[in-house]
Amino acid sequence: MKIFKLIFKNAFRHKLRTFLTILGIAIAVIAFGVLRTVVTAWYVGVEATSANRLITRQAVSFIFPLPYTYRDKIKEVPGVTTVTFATWFQGVYIDKNQFFARFACDAETMFDVYPEFLLSKNELATFKREQNSCIVGRDIAKQYKLKVGDVMPIEGDIYPGKWEFVIRGIYQPRDKTTDATQMLFHWNYINERMKKETPERAGEVGWYVVQIKDPAQAGIISKQIDDLFKNSNAETKTESERAFAQSFLASTSAIITAMNILSFVIIGIILLVLGNTMIMSARERTREYAVMKTIGFTGSHLIGLIMGESLFISIIGGAVGLALTFPLVKGLEQVIPKGVFPIFQIEPITVVLAALSALLIGFLSSLSPIQRALKMQIVEGFRFVG
Amino acid sequence: MPAIIQVQNVSKSYSRDSFEIPVLNNISLDVQDGEFLSLMGPSGSGKTTLLNLIAGIDKPTKGNILVNGEDITLLGESALAKWRASNIGFVFQFYNLIPVLTAYENIELPLMLTHLSKAEKKKHVEAALDVVGLTDRMFHYPKQLSGGQEQRVAIARAIVTDPLILVADEPTGDLDKNSAQEILILLDRLNKEFKKTILMVTHDPHAAEKASNIRQLEKGDLI
Numbered sequence: 001m002k003i004f005k006l007i008f009k010n011a012f013r014h015k016l017r018t019f020l021t022i023l024g025i026a027i028a029v030i031a032f033g034v035l036r037t038v039v040t041a042w043y044v045g046v047e048a049t050s051a052n053r054l055i056t057r058q059a060v061s062f063i064f065p066l067p068y069t070y071r072d073k074i075k076e077v078p079g080v081t082t083v084t085f086a087t088w089f090q091g092v093y094i095d096k097n098q099f100f101a102r103f104a105c106d107a108e109t110m111f112d113v114y115p116e117f118l119l120s121k122n123e124l125a126t127f128k129r130e131q132n133s134c135i136v137g138r139d140i141a142k143q144y145k146l147k148v149g150d151v152m153p154i155e156g157d158i159y160p161g162k163w164e165f166v167i168r169g170i171y172q173p174r175d176k177t178t179d180a181t182q183m184l185f186h187w188n189y190i191n192e193r194m195k196k197e198t199p200e201r202a203g204e205v206g207w208y209v210v211q212i213k214d215p216a217q218a219g220i221i222s223k224q225i226d227d228l229f230k231n232s233n234a235e236t237k238t239e240s241e242r243a244f245a246q247s248f249l250a251s252t253s254a255i256i257t258a259m260n261i262l263s264f265v266i267i268g269i270i271l272l273v274l275g276n277t278m279i280m281s282a283r284e285r286t287r288e289y290a291v292m293k294t295i296g297f298t299g300s301h302l303i304g305l306i307m308g309e310s311l312f313i314s315i316i317g318g319a320v321g322l323a324l325t326f327p328l329v330k331g332l333e334q335v336i337p338k339g340v341f342p343i344f345q346i347e348p349i350t351v352v353l354a355a356l357s358a359l360l361i362g363f364l365s366s367l368s369p370i371q372r373a374l375k376m377q378i379v380e381g382f383r384f385v386g
Numbered sequence: 387m388p389a390i391i392q393v394q395n396v397s398k399s400y401s402r403d404s405f406e407i408p409v410l411n412n413i414s415l416d417v418q419d420g421e422f423l424s425l426m427g428p429s430g431s432g433k434t435t436l437l438n439l440i441a442g443i444d445k446p447t448k449g450n451i452l453v454n455g456e457d458i459t460l461l462g463e464s465a466l467a468k469w470r471a472s473n474i475g476f477v478f479q480f481y482n483l484i485p486v487l488t489a490y491e492n493i494e495l496p497l498m499l500t501h502l503s504k505a506e507k508k509k510h511v512e513a514a515l516d517v518v519g520l521t522d523r524m525f526h527y528p529k530q531l532s533g534g535q536e537q538r539v540a541i542a543r544a545i546v547t548d549p550l551i552l553v554a555d556e557p558t559g560d561l562d563k564n565s566a567q568e569i570l571i572l573l574d575r576l577n578k579e580f581k582k583t584i585l586m587v588t589h590d591p592h593a594a595e596k597a598s599n600i601r602q603l604e605k606g607d608l609i
Binding site for chain 2: 003005006009010012013287288290291292293294295296297298299301377378379382
């Protein structure tokens, strides 16, 4: 008989209790995995940013537009290679619940600045040529069963009226973190109509995306751009794309922090559950530990037995939890609208953290019963009435 | 030839709150190799305490205990555990078998501390089972055995490492008359046939009769 056999037999001495403990750990690991996945999904926009892209927006607030005329001035700043721009269009596709990002952009330069949106040459050429065309991401095309040539009707809200866009391309994401849920169309298409219907809103863009040669010069270039428009009606704030993405998250940082804390609170709770199981088990086996000590088992043997059992339970619970987390996250990915979390998948770090947490729980839960077993005098153990 | 067990001026007292409760008072006792000694006395006389001290599972407050020439009162916890593993076989009143292990696995338990091969361990366990006459019940769990059978498994566990001394604390105290008789016959056989030195604590005069020597304890004094 090996010590592992004894650990195994001890672990399943109270089958229901062990099963419930394993279930508890598994549920905690699932909850931990899902919460961490939500948190990482939240940050995916930050992860997808590029170091050689700057964002220039209105200094007061992102919601205020910038003049189109800024584009040429920004282009002149040393170190700038390409300038593109975009405007948040929003609108309603099918109904208000169908949320995904819809941007009016500069068709000529957008895909040069965002090489992670992979588009065939033909698709890009057609898109550039036809002003009422649009490009959609792979995931959106899949979700709404869209194909090239289909017409997407959008009911405008920020830009009122009925709009129709012909799909001329479906872009593929280059990286795992690339958002494949966007819809992009011509800013000119919107602007021409604005000129006719609401001329005061014509010639406005939401923000500029400035591609630079050397990311190390980002600070200097940002200052130079902002200095260009100092004391104007629309002062600018230029920052790295990462900082820009992070500023978006700032408003939800309390929720993310709460989720982060909650994910670790769950680990704490399950630590108490397994700790309680192990303490109960060790207490019930007080006489047995006394017998084993009498036979000649030393402290290190008892440590191996108790910690081994605790780790055994926590590893099974963790493994079951992780095994169930994958299909659950996959299922959630299908249910959650693509526009909410463009990338919703378990990151390797989440798997590592969940596995380490399970091991840590197993280790910590065994400490109290180990201390008790080591401290116990043999004669006291025989007197113990459980 | 010196005695295998030499208890020299041993006293033992326990502290309860602020009180010091004396249990054994300056006890001296010699046990010869191959002797079957029965310690008798009423409850609270200190017989189990004396047995525990000789078996190295408790330490005297005063005095020395020499087993086979080695003063076990000088050994630390870890050394004492190793000493017990190779020198003492313990039989308890309530058998104290591990309920999740079969008879075979319970007997094998002390062998986990040895470096014997699997085949050698099997040989030892089967020999011990043969001595106690439970070869046909080796894969039974304690709950599937009678009290007498459980005690026989406990005896097999105690002898499987071929210890120098067998200590038995009220080994028949929880058994019916027939089972108790079987256990006493078995202990007698271990003493006579296998030359085991046995120390048995009992308050049953009938059980004590099996021993070659009987000593009485009364309020912590050997009389």
